[in-house]
Amino acid sequence: MKNKKSPNGSAKQPDINLRIASRVRELRALRGASLDALTAQCGVSKSMISLIERGEASPTAATLEKLAAGLGVSMAALFGPDDAAAELEPLSRRSDQLIWKDPESGYMRRALTPPNWPTPIQIVEVHLPAGARVTYESGARKPAQEQQVWVMQGKIEVTLGDQLFSLRSGDCLAMRLDRPLVYANPTTRAAEYIVAICDPAPIQLIQARTTT
DNA sequence: CAGTCAGGTGCGAAGGGAGT
DNA sequence: ACTCCCTTCGCACCTGACTG
Numbered sequence: 727m728k729n730k731k732s733p734n735g736s737a738k739q740p741d742i743n744l745r746i747a748s749r750v751r752e753l754r755a756l757r758g759a760s761l762d763a764l765t766a767q768c769g770v771s772k773s774m775i776s777l778i779e780r781g782e783a784s785p786t787a788a789t790l791e792k793l794a795a796g797l798g799v800s801m802a803a804l805f806g807p808d809d810a811a812a813e814l815e816p817l818s819r820r821s822d823q824l825i826w827k828d829p830e831s832g833y834m835r836r837a838l839t840p841p842n843w844p845t846p847i848q849i850v851e852v853h854l855p856a857g858a859r860v861t862y863e864s865g866a867r868k869p870a871q872e873q874q875v876w877v878m879q880g881k882i883e884v885t886l887g888d889q890l891f892s893l894r895s896g897d898c899l900a901m902r903l904d905r906p907l908v909y910a911n912p913t914t915r916a917a918e919y920i921v922a923i924c925d926p927a928p929i930q931l932i933q934a935r936t937t938t
Numbered sequence: 939c940a941g942t943c944a945g946g947t948g949c950g951a952a953g954g955g956a957g958t
Numbered sequence: 959a960c961t962c963c964c965t966t967c968g969c970a971c972c973t974g975a976c977t978g
Contacts, residue, residue, distance in 0.1 A: 771972055
């Protein structure tokens with residue numbers, strides 16, 4: 727739960743933190759929830775949410791996932807577009823894709839889906855270092871979300887509730903996000919995998935922007 | 939009441955010293 | 959040179975007080 731010092735000292739990620747900040751603030755406003763209300767829903771302290779919304783904290787994947795669950799969205803929705811006036815761009819170039827690194831586990835995720843494209847499908851590329859483990863404790867969401875994990879390289883273990891799945895290169899696991907979820911790389915080599923998430927929240931966000 | 943700030947806690951990484 | 963142990967440091971995260 728508690729953080730480890732990042733390998734390069736203070737690995738601040740100002741751009742991505744500011745993007746997460748505006749996304750959390752926007753999603754919370756969209757739901758008309760106060761800091762207290764969101765605290766009650768996700769279990770992250772009011773002060774921590776406030777820090778995240780100001781871009782002054784580098785939250786762990788576990789904290790972001792709790793926040794996302796409290797807001798009723800996938801984690802991918804927290805990395806969404808920060809420019810409401812941006813044109814619809816169907817092509818996401820490798821060099822433009824947003825990368826976020828979990829300061830706790832070293833887990834690195836790259837958002838592949840074009841950021842402003844109105845789709846419920848979010849595709850994410852993940853690099854999971856050797857020995858790393860990422861826990862998502864929140865379980866069920868409303869509306870229900872589904873995702874599929876396709877391993878490109880290495881081996882990973884996915885624990886959904888009390889079910890353990892060992893995946894190797896080429897394997898694809900489909901799951902409904904209704905139980906706590908753990909990704910682990912028990913090997914001594916980094917693993918790479920693709921996650922396809924079905925989440926209507928980004929569309930709701932774009933629709934809300936266009937109607938305000 | 940919503941949001942911010944200050945101070946404190948717990949944890950792992952890094953670094954240094956001692957022993958082999 | 960290597961390993962073990964201890965201390966220090968930096969960070970996420972928390973509680974509770976404070977402000978408007």
